[in-house]
Amino acid sequence: MSNLKICLVCSSLGTTCGIANYTEDLAKALDKNGAEVLLTNNIKNFKHIEEFGADIAVTEFEYTLYPTPDLNRFLNKLRRRGITSAITMHGWSDLSVEENEVIETKADKIIVLNDRFRRRLIERGNSPDKVMVIPMGFRQFKLEERTKTRARLRIPDDRKVVGMFGFFEPWKRFDVGAKAVTLLQKKYNISLLVRSFSKRYKMAKEAEKIFGDVVKSEGVDVIEIGARDMYLPLEKIASVLHACDVLLYPYQELFTYSSSAAIRDGISSFVPIVASDIPFFDDIPDGCVFKVRSGGYEDMAAAISRIFEDEELREEMIKCQREVVKKYSWDNVAREFLEVIGSIIEHI
Structure with missing residues (x-):
C-alpha cells in the first residue's frame, strides 16, 4: 500500500x-x-x-x-x-x-x-x-458468453470469424486482413469482423478506401461492429472479440518504440491471435500470439488456417493468454x- x-x-x-x-x-x-x-x-x-x-x-x-x-x-x-x-x-x-x-x-x-x-x-x-x-x-474484462454474443450478432455456429480491432490507421493494414480472409473463402465459411474507430484524417480515409475496395472486389463478408465514428466501451468490444475464432494484427513497423494497447485488449479477450513478427510486438510473449515473420497476407492466411485446424494450439495460446493477463x-x-x-x- x-x-x-x-x-x-x-x-x-x-x-x-x-x-x-x-x-x-x-x-x-x-x-x-x-x-x-x-x-x-x-x-x-x-x-x-x-x-x-x-x-x-x-x-x-x-x-x-x-x-x-x-x-x-x-x-x-x-x-x-x-x-x-x-x-x-x-x-x-x-x-x-x-x-x-x-x-x-x-x-x-x-x-x-x-x-x-x-x-x-x-x-x-x-x-x-x-x-x-x-x-x-492488461485489462481484465467481464466477458459475455461466446454463444450469446454470436447469437446476438446473428453469426451461424458453423461460421469462422476473423476479427480485427483498433484505430483505422494505414500501418494497421486492414486491407491485408481482408486479403487474408479472401484466400480462406474457398476452404471455410468465413467472415471478417471489424471494430475500428477512424480519426478521418487524409491517410486514414485512404486506408479505409483501400480496405473497402478489397472487400468489394473480393466479395469478403464483413461484420462491422458500430459506426467508425462511434467509440464503443472496451468491455463491449472485448465480448465481441471473444466471439471470434482468431484475431488478426497484420501491422507494419513504425519504429516508434511504443507498445500496443489494441493487441493487449485482444489477448484479454482470450482468443487465438495472429500478428506480424515486428519489434512493435516484442513485449508480447510468443506463446499467446502466433507471430508471422513476413507479414504478408498469404502467410497470415496460412497461420489463421493452422489455428482453425489445431485445437491443441488454440488451447495452449488461450492458456498462455490467461497467465499473461494475470501476471501483468x-x-x-x-x-x-x-x-x-x-x-x-x-x-x-
Missing part, C-alpha cells in the same frame, strides 16, 4: 484516445493500491496541482498532445516548486528535435513501456538511472509503478 500523492497529467482525458484509456486504467489501479491520485488534462493551470500537494507529476506524453512551449513551462514550474517530474513516453520520433530536447533536459525521470524503448533513449545519451521501464497493463494485470503494474515512484522520490 502507499500514501503517495501522484498527479497524472493527460491532455486527452475524456476523448477517444488510447493514452487517455491507459491513464484512467493506471489511475484506478493506483487508487486501489492506496495512492492518492489527481487526474488533470490542464498543464496551464498549475494552482490545482500545488493545492493537491503532489509528490510527483507524471505527464503522459505523445507528440500531438502538448505544444512544446506549454510543456517546457510546465516542467520548469514543477522544478521551481520542488515537485518531482516524470514523463511517460508513448512513442518516439528522432525528428521531433525541439520536443525531445525539452523532455530529455527538463524532466527528472522518463518512463517507457518496454526495454527496447529504454535502450534507444540510453543510446541517445540519457543516463540509465533516468530511464525506467514500467510495462503497460493493472493491479500488478500499479504496484510496480508505486515501487518505482517511491524510489524516485527517495533519491531526488
